[in-house]
Amino acid sequence: MEAPWITFRPEIKVLDCTIRDGGLINDHQFDEKFVRAVYETCVAAGLDYMEIGYKNSKRMFPPDKFGAFRHSDEEDIRRIVGDNDTPLKLTAMADTGGKSDWKTQIQPKEESVLDMIRVACYVHQIPEAVDMINHSHEMGYDVSCNIMAISAAQDAEIDQALEVIVQTPASAVVVVDSFGALYHEQVALLVAKYQKALEGTGKEVGIHMHNNQQLAFANTIEGIVRGANRIDATMAGVGRGAGNCPMELLLGFLRNPKFKVRPIWKLLQDHFVKLRETLEWGPLAPYNITGQLNQHPRTAIAWRAGDRKDMYAEFYDKTMADI
């Protein structure tokens, strides 16, 4: 057989967003030992980037309710990584929609161990995203733009968004399947569309998949095969609702000697078995249902928090009735 699935491509950069995305389950109330273990694992595994948290607003996400990595103040990051004297690059995400006080939270890069700011927006928030991208770039950071919930965006909206972003200093644009609704053929079409829009600019296409239909890893593979070079994953696939593409599966697929998978198995045995006792994530039935219906997982998250959490047919009926 031919081997199109052998994808050792030096341009591929893997980003771990365990703390940032996983923190959406528990308001970022992680033990700092856990955050440090993830950081050390990212270094040991040879990953390219670790996204340590959000640069979101303390007014909207008060520190008495949300953990440090919802805001990612410089001193909190340094308490974990010191001066980060490693090849691992560090990123933080800033949300549009007024969720980030980005003008004050994103300070000059000379004062920060962060290397990159990732701006997350819905397709209708592109104008605000552009301001944030420009600001972050002016502050000295590498910047990416993560357009969320792309399965719910119209084709023409995506085209227009890409036309705008291509003119910004963002070095990557990430296809984000927030609802876990995409099938891999759709991922292929989206990656092709992004590549065409970014052609000749040197900007890279990225991919961030959710696991509502047990397709996060498969869709990530598809993105890679189609040319996406910025790849998001999390340890054990942890993440809000159904979770993300599991890092341990991704590295097994990449077969790139620069990545080591053993540190990740060690992290999972030492920290994630215990984490699962208190945090729930994964492709449970309610997430399957919202994924199939291309809906935000918030109704499924609420259902799993209630006392009828295993009443799947009831959740299905309610969801169908609400369409």
Add this chain to the structure above:
Amino acid sequence: MEAPWITFRPEIKVLDCTIRDGGLINDHQFDEKFVRAVYETCVAAGLDYMEIGYKNSKRMFPPDKFGAFRHSDEEDIRRIVGDNDTPLKLTAMADTGGKSDWKTQIQPKEESVLDMIRVACYVHQIPEAVDMINHSHEMGYDVSCNIMAISAAQDAEIDQALEVIVQTPASAVVVVDSFGALYHEQVALLVAKYQKALEGTGKEVGIHMHNNQQLAFANTIEGIVRGANRIDATMAGVGRGAGNCPMELLLGFLRNPKFKVRPIWKLLQDHFVKLRETLEWGPLAPYNITGQLNQHPRTAIAWRAGDRKDMYAEFYDKTMADI
């Protein structure tokens, strides 16, 4: 966007192998109420086939240790399905390798509610499989040939096997990824190879995927998109080790009005939440590891049964050392 993923194709036949494959976890020690609930759900969901068990030997799988559906005697099947006065067709699987007393266990179809016999073999067992296919066909059944562990077979072996099977009365040949090792590009190549070998014969290609790398559903989609028309899945993805392609996800993808997904959510809430309390299946770390390494999951199954079941790095080291 174009819509290559809309795959409502009347030729697609969906087979539920919940009891047959799931029984490998618990030696087929299912409560008969559970087996009946699965049967009734298959009917209510509009599925095409239900595989109720194995036609395997009572000498090798003694009835004091193995439940009824390891042998699938006619009276046991009828206790569940009566005369099966429904559109659902019934199948049983017979293993090669001396595991089935097929000459006596596969009786004339006039005396059975079964519609089809599926012969399962490794690629080196094709000669015995041919005898079993011929016998089952002579007894009046529709027959398929399921070549297992295809990820460990050499290309030339597969070609030779297909050359032989194409001359038998088998109406379908199923690509079986027993190790859960395939990526979807490999599935595409295998389905294309099978289709080419079967071209013009009217025989169909089938697909049976395991979930070691969380790819069972994605690989099943790939098989369908590439033209496989006989599709295996199980309720909640139950099955030995990492399990199978989940039926509830498959039906959501097919969007074929003949299939109803709600009865499956009801079955899952009524029976599978409880089943999970005593049976373990799913893409746990040891299954990820054997899948990545293209190995039989037996070492991972044994590991999960031991007291170091969550020591993933240790299992990884042991597995790497044994290669």
